[in-house]
Amino acid sequence: MSQIEKLISVFSTSLGIPEAAVTDDLQYNSLPEWDSTAHMVLISELENQFDIMLDTDDIIDMSSVRVAKQILGKHNITFE
């Protein structure tokens, strides 16, 4: 599985939404499925799947799929 496929799969399972709905523009709190509880599940899945440790600011800042990619980029995970 490529990194981008992995990312989409994590978002899709954590938020309980179809993979097709996972676009760069998808934002925190923009749909009922991405609420604070789901955000915690998402963070924990990202940490497990990509084997990283996110800090307080990363977790709070992760307000969209696009930003998630940037934050994972800091951990040397790239999506191109």
Added chain:
Amino acid sequence: MFFSQLEKHQTNLAVVDQQESFTYSQLAKCCDDFYQHIRPSSSIQQKKLYVLKCGNDVGSLIAYLTVLRAGHSAIIINRHSSKNTLQHLVNTFEPEAIIDGKNWQYPDIDFPATTSGSLKIHTDLAILLSTSGSTGSAKHVALSYENLNQNAVSICQYLPIQIKDKTLCSLPMFYSYGLSVINSHLSKGACCVLTEASPMNREYWQILEDEKINSIAGVPYTYEILLRLRLTNKALPHLRYFTQAGGKLDKDKVLSLANYASEQDKQFFIMYGQTEATARMSYLNPANCLNKPNSIGRAIPGGQFSLVDEKGKKIDSAHNKGELVYSGANVMMGYVSLSRDLAFQKGKQENLLYTGDIGYFDEDGDFYITGRKSRFLKLFGNRVSLDRLEQMMLEQGVNVYACGNDQGLVLAVDKKSSDEVIEEQQLKSKLSKMLAIHHSAIHVMLLDELPINDNGKKDYQSVMQSFKTIGH
């Protein structure tokens, strides 16, 4: 009582929110001004009931205190409650007015047409709080002025609240624990910093540092987030203590927090309570957090615990399980479901509360909860009545058994009960929306037949058994 004696704390800072801050004298003046908006037009002095739509802001606090100071009663609800919920409340309790005090100088006040104006309300009745968040029933807990005051006074005796303290009030005001944080600090003359921000928001952490917050309060879910956001890596030098109630926090999380507290010279208070007891019934001595992380400790000052067996006989020996019974001046007046219940003609119940929780005490007299007699779950701090859920599903033509534990809801569905094909994922996301609970905490099993035990009763145990065997 704390609400009638605000003036006595004079120039102490009383409340802060994003927009404004007031001393106790100013807060009292605001309440007097606010009263002009809600004062009944009739000259006859009659006790009224108001619905208060609340958020965590100064205006909501002013509205609440004003109603108490004037000797009226209030149903305290979430500002964002649905129109249906509100209409239901109006039909059921015939309130004088519905008030949103957010903009306290020009409050939003709605006088419903249906109010008869002849509501009989018991002189002691202060507030009504809902017993269930998501499954929406009319049943409310009725608390007296004395209940609110006694619990606040008792809390001040065991928590190290100081007069110069600032506490962060992030739990909702319409939730008994959130309200008790406010009441106890006003009772002491300390300061409430009100916010709608959760630990998930940058604002929450900003306020912690900027306002030099001395104490925080949270439910298990709050601490799960705080831990995940690495609370334990932060020194927060002003934070002296933090409290947890509203359900059982996992043992390993209790230990993480207890270790953090001991390393950073802070105190961690685990508490136990129910809305039926105004808010709080017990606390664990912070010195015992590390060696008794599963305990709820002992009754708060002025309260008393006992255990009774199935026959109602008192249990006197350690490690024997029974239903936890609490007595104290903070035990509610009773439940109300109709407007005529507000008169409490049968008088107040004795100060005894059968908690519905099953537990035991150890040789030191510290209590532990092991289960629950009645059928409801607490998921992410939301109370879900299993019987009510079954009924709601049945109304939609689906026969289900609802069971589970505080980690998740398990729903066994009778496949043949509906004409339509029931799809697991679809049902999950529907329930997730209906109960406002993350889908990961909802487990659905489609069965050909719902199991019945030898007594002809619903066999929840076998449902839980097969749920565990299919690998959860």
